[in-house]
Amino acid sequence: MRILFVGDVMGNAGQEVLEEYLPKLKHLYHPQATIVNGENATKGRGINEKVYKRILSCGADVVTMGNHTWDNAEITDFIQSAKNLVRPANFSAGQVPGIGYTTIKINQQRLAVLNLQGRVFMSPSDDPFAVAKDIISELKKQTNFIFVDFHAETTSEKAAFSWYFDGQVSAVVGTHTHVQTNDARILPQGTAFLSDVGMTGPYDGIIGMKRQNVITRFLNQMPTRFEVDENGRRNLSACVIDINDETGKAKKIKTIQINADHPFMQ
Numbered sequence: 119m120r121i122l123f124v125g126d127v128m129g130n131a132g133q134e135v136l137e138e139y140l141p142k143l144k145h146l147y148h149p150q151a152t153i154v155n156g157e158n159a160t161k162g163r164g165i166n167e168k169v170y171k172r173i174l175s176c177g178a179d180v181v182t183m184g185n186h187t188w189d190n191a192e193i194t195d196f197i198q199s200a201k202n203l204v205r206p207a208n209f210s211a212g213q214v215p216g217i218g219y220t221t222i223k224i225n226q227q228r229l230a231v232l233n234l235q236g237r238v239f240m241s242p243s244d245d246p247f248a249v250a251k252d253i254i255s256e257l258k259k260q261t262n263f264i265f266v267d268f269h270a271e272t273t274s275e276k277a278a279f280s281w282y283f284d285g286q287v288s289a290v291v292g293t294h295t296h297v298q299t300n301d302a303r304i305l306p307q308g309t310a311f312l313s314d315v316g317m318t319g320p321y322d323g324i325i326g327m328k329r330q331n332v333i334t335r336f337l338n339q340m341p342t343r344f345e346v347d348e349n350g351r352r353n354l355s356a357c358v359i360d361i362n363d364e365t366g367k368a369k370k371i372k373t374i375q376i377n378a379d380h381p382f383m384q
Contacts, residue, residue, distance in 0.1 A: 119224060119363060121265055122149035125355040126184075126293055127159040128319025128326035129346030133172055135354050136318055139376055140176045146384065147358050150224045152177055153231055155267060155293045156203075157184035158319075162326060162346040164190030170203060179222055180204060182233045184269035184294055185241055187216075206235035206269060207253060208244040219253055221260060227363070228261040232287075236270025236279075236294075246270075247282060254286055262366025265359075266290045273299070273313045280311040288361045288368050291315050296325040298355045298373060308367025316355025321377045323347030353377040 122143060127136055136154065144152060154176075160169045164186050173181050183205040187193065197203060197216040207218020219232040232253060234246040250266070257264055264287040270276050271294060280290040285307025292299075298316030305311055317326055324332040327344040335342045356374040361367065376382045 119151070119227060119229065119263060119361040120147065120149045121229070121289065121359045121361065122147055122152045123265070123267070123291055123315055123357050123359070124152070124154040124178075124318055125298070125315035126155045126157060126296055126317045126319075127173065128296070128317055129158065129160075129162045129348055131346065131348050131352055132159060132317070132319030132326075133169060135352040135376075136173065137176050139354050139382060140178070142382065142384075143356065143374070144177050149358065151179050151222060151229050153180045153182060153265065153267070154178040155184065155269075155315075156181040157186045157269070158326065160190050162344070164188065164193055166190050166192040167196040167200075170196070170200060174202060180220060180231045182231065182267040182269075182293070184233075185235055204231055204233040206233050206243065208234050208246045208249040210244065219257070221257075227263055229263045229265060230257045230261055232257070232264060232266045234266060234268050236268065236272065236275045238275045239271040247279065250279070250283065254283065258286070262288070263361060264288050264366070268292050269294045271295065276313050277311070280305060280309060284309045285367070288366050289359050289371070291357060298375060302357065302371045302373050304368050304371065308362075308365065310359045310368035310371040312357055312371060312373065315357050315373070316375065318354045318356075319352065320347035320350050321353035322350040351378050
């Protein structure tokens with residue numbers, strides 16, 4: 119099984135670059151499942167139904183979320199019926215709408231996609247380690263193919279999570295920081311790990327936002343409205359993971375960047 123995972127889609131710029139390159143990546147790598155993080159997809163904050171459907175039409179099978187899940191109020195209008203939209207499972211259990219994981223059928227196998235949010239320097243949430251342990255225990259009754267989008271701030275929390283669940287899940291890939299890390303690896307018990315897959319959207323902004331607004335905040339610490347840099351060059355960040363069809367353990371992980379400095383090569 120091969121999984122293609124695309125990092126945080128940021129605003130309309132991210133939607134456009136996804137629309138341009140996701141079909142090309144799927145043609146090049148032939149993944150059996152495509153997962154896209156869309157928590158910043160609508161104007162850089164959350165997601166609405168129109169954008170959710172656009173990401174699916176680009177070729178995504180599952181859309182994952184993160185700490186900006188509720189930033190666009192429109193999500194509450196459709197999240198209950200959006201079976202391919204997964205928000206962090208460790209949001210207060212039973213008290214918020216939506217689902218924290220889903221499974222999709224791939225040939226004769228099922229792939230589980232689990233979304234979790236870290237707690238270090240993040241908004242309060244339930245313990246991702248404890249929540250994941252219970253969910254993974256149940257998922258293992260159905261499948262050995264389990265992909266985790268761990269949406270967290272610190273490399274240490276992401277690494278600790280991946281080592282704790284090494285051999286129990288197929289992959290742990292981080293999102294949230296918008297900067298692709300250079301630590302893609304297969305852990306000893308067969309879990310693919312990458313601290314952060316990176317961002318899909320503005321290439322010349324600062325983590326996707328207009329540079330001057332962010333610089334001004336650092337210069338004078340005054341409140342500044344952050345806006346997505348929609349007009350500059352674009353970037354797509356992703357990774358491809360190969361998983362053993364018999365064991366569900368990862369065999370290979372490869373990072374992908376498409377931008378002015380890393381042009382797309384057929």
